Amino acid sequence: MQNLSEPEIQRRKKREDLMKLGIDPYPAELYKVNATAKDILQNYERNKIDYKDISIAGRLMGFRIMGNASFAELQDATGRIQLYFKRDDLCPTEDKSLYNDVFKKLLDIGDIIGAKGYVFTTQTGETTIHVTEFKLLSKALKPLPIVKTDEEGKVHDAVTDVEFRYRQRYADLVVNPQTKDIFVKRAKIISTMRRIFDEKGWLEVETPILQPIHGGAAARPFKTHHNTLDMPLYMRIANELYLKRLIVGGFDGVYEFGKMFRNEGMDRTHNPEFTSMELYVAYKDYHWMMELTETVFETVAMTLHDTTEVKVGENTIHFRAPFTRLSIVGAIEKYTGVNIESYDETQLRQLCREWKMNIDDSMGLGKLIDEIFGEKVEANLIQPTFIIDYPVEMSPLTKKHRSKAGFVERFELFVNGKEVANAYSELNDPIDQRERFEEQLKLAARGDEEAMAMDEDFIRSLEYGMPPTSGIGIGIDRLTMMMTNNASIQEVLFFPQMKPEQKTQVAEIQDYVKIGVSEEIVPILQKLGFLTIEELKKANANKLFNDLGGMRKKMKLDVKLPSKEEVEKWLA
């Protein structure tokens, strides 16, 4: 309750003043709304009689007061509309206080109000609500940053500080319409995908987030502990193994939109928790899945942009089927000129050294190929490209290729140089699956921290028989980045992970009183910067005594100051 800025103090006072006038700044009852800003702006011109008696609610975002009449801007969930307040309409009697005091003096930018009235068009041609009645619904105590847009649509003083925007996303959303738009699009991406899957009769499911074994992907997990069971649990890094158990159980198609958690580095493409959509469909293979993926991306792009061409950074991405298909070996040959098809691990390692790549001895053949791909190819894949047929070593859950020995039936979809989807023909031979897990254990022994652990229960489920199945995972955050032309994942997450804000442990009034400070002096001390007793104790008594007098004058407080002896006692 200290270190309030001038406007914050004023708003607190206005809140009190309203209460004294018998106006509840936070009324309990609902406010009936029958119109939105968007609805009025779109339909009023064509259908004027429907807007003679409207009721709307939202946040006040600007005032233009000129004497006995005023304009204000109201922002609701759909947009902004202008309100017109006329003194003698609001106050037909001699008592003009509702307009002069409540409206002009006690309302601020940021306050939430309800307004009733009729729609008209001003002389300057703007659709406006002539307010006949208004009601304060919530008083805002903290001033919003003011962003203004001029006639040419040029934005002035836009709030661009990402730290402010991410930490106080609520304020970002109020002030920056483009932020809101990202999240509307994000929701549309998800609902579009859900619609496609539901129409096919697949089931949306939920699987455990707390898992005893963190399987299904290569990543380091968050570890936690269950008290009653007295056992470690991991936040899931993937949900794949659970979804496949459900295919064993007899569902034809299951999908889950869910949060995954990976205890790894954070940067503009990685957040510790992120959203993935995983889909598994029985009796399908990865070729079928590529076609479905094309449909999904095409449909999402069309829903959002009414076209399959989407601008991402400097590139225009064409989400129009069919997408290019390229094997990983073929892709490496295309972008390096080297055909590594017949290379063994030693030869590959040699090649990596020649290219001065950063590799180590824990890397097996598959990992080396992946490294080369990441280094030499990935960034080149701007237009949607399926990279298919991966080495078996890096795909322990994938069915062996029907014709290429040493490879598996897997694809990843790359767009704008980034992976956005990962899919395969799922491995359903329980004996093979056990051997693959055992290979992973060997990699772990070699020092690969991300190798998968044996999951006996998952193998048991496969032993009952899983139909041939194709599965895919799509990163929703990265897809959203792409579809909304954002370069950082933080922009498409409401609340990206941030380091905690530093908050100074501030002393309570009683703490000051305990060492002998009288209550009315406390605000002066706080204003002087002594927010903790510790700091106060370190002060110089002479200087503090003098400063108290100076600050009392500055703050125009009429309080009795302590003697120098009393000040010395505080610090003792």
Place this chain on the structure above:
RNA sequence: GAUUUCGUAGCUCAGUCGGUAGAGCAUUACACUUUUAAUGUAGGGGUCCUGGGUUCGAGCCCCAGCGGAAUCACCA
């Protein structure tokens, strides 16, 4: 983790050679009956991120730390 860079009023940002802390918006008061980045006049508002150092004197120079961003490394 490394490098670069930034941190000044509620917001956006200036700040000269090291010499009293600045502007616009917001805010307060007054004026103004259709404005629209409303306007006019007057005022208030600062831990110059924090802590050290150099100096007669630091927003500015040096060192350390904190926080953000970018690039790289790591990581799907």
